[in-house]
Amino acid sequence: MSTEPGDTLASRIAARSLAKREANYANEVRRLLDAGRVVMGRSGTTARPRVADIVAEAGLSNEAFYRHFPSKDALVAAILEDGTERLHSYVAHQMSKASTAEARLRRWVEGVLSQADDESAETTRAVMWNAGSMGEEIMSSPPSVAGRLAALVRDTYAELGSADPEFDASLAAHATIGKLSDYLWRQMRPTKSDVDRITAFCLRIRTP
Incomplete structure (x- = not known):
C-alpha cells in the first residue's frame, strides 16, 4: 500500500x-x-x-x-535597519510626486531632513545615541543609511547630466545626512532657506 x-x-x-x-x-x-x-x-x-x-x-x-x-545591541542594529527602510520608502514616495529631476532632488532633500521634524527628531536622536555604544561587529551588519538614500538619486544625477552619478549621489547623501545629524544633535529644525541651500549644493556637485 x-x-x-x-x-x-x-x-x-x-x-x-x-x-x-x-x-x-x-x-x-x-x-x-x-x-x-x-x-x-x-x-x-x-x-x-x-x-x-x-x-x-x-x-x-x-x-x-x-x-x-542575541543582545540589546542586535536589537538596536535591527531598529536602525528598520528605520533606514522606512525612510527609504518615505523619501521614494515623496520623490515620485515630482516631474523633473531638479524637483525630485529637492523632494529627496526634504524627505531626508524630515527626520529632524519635531514629531520624529527625539526618537531618531535617541536611537542614534544608543547606536553609539554598539560594537564594530554589530555596526557592520545594518545597511548603510547613506548608501540606501544615495541609490534613490543615482538616476536623478544621471538625468541631470552627471558623468559619475554614483559618486555624486553618494556625496550628496553623506553631506545631507551629515547636516541632518547636526540638526538632530543641536535640536534644531531645518528652515525652508536651509532646504534651499542644501538642494542648491546637491545640484552643484554634479561631476562634469
Whole structure:
C-alpha cells in the first residue's frame, strides 16, 4: 500500500504549522522593534533602556526577546535597519510626486531632513545615541543609511547630466545626512532657506 497520500497530508500539516510559527515570530519581532523605538524615545539620551524595559513595553518575555536577538545591541542594529527602510520608502514616495529631476532632488532633500521634524527628531536622536555604544561587529551588519538614500538619486544625477552619478549621489547623501545629524544633535529644525541651500549644493556637485 502506497504511503504517498499520508506523506502529502503530513507535509501540508507541517507546512501550516511552520507558516503559523513564522507569522507568530514575525509579530514578535515587530513588537520588539516598535517597543525598542518607543522606550528609547522615552529615555532620550540620558539612559540606555534595559532588555527588561523593552520586553515589558512589547508585552513579551525575555525568552521571546532572546529567541530573535542575541543582545540589546542586535536589537538596536535591527531598529536602525528598520528605520533606514522606512525612510527609504518615505523619501521614494515623496520623490515620485515630482516631474523633473531638479524637483525630485529637492523632494529627496526634504524627505531626508524630515527626520529632524519635531514629531520624529527625539526618537531618531535617541536611537542614534544608543547606536553609539554598539560594537564594530554589530555596526557592520545594518545597511548603510547613506548608501540606501544615495541609490534613490543615482538616476536623478544621471538625468541631470552627471558623468559619475554614483559618486555624486553618494556625496550628496553623506553631506545631507551629515547636516541632518547636526540638526538632530543641536535640536534644531531645518528652515525652508536651509532646504534651499542644501538642494542648491546637491545640484552643484554634479561631476562634469
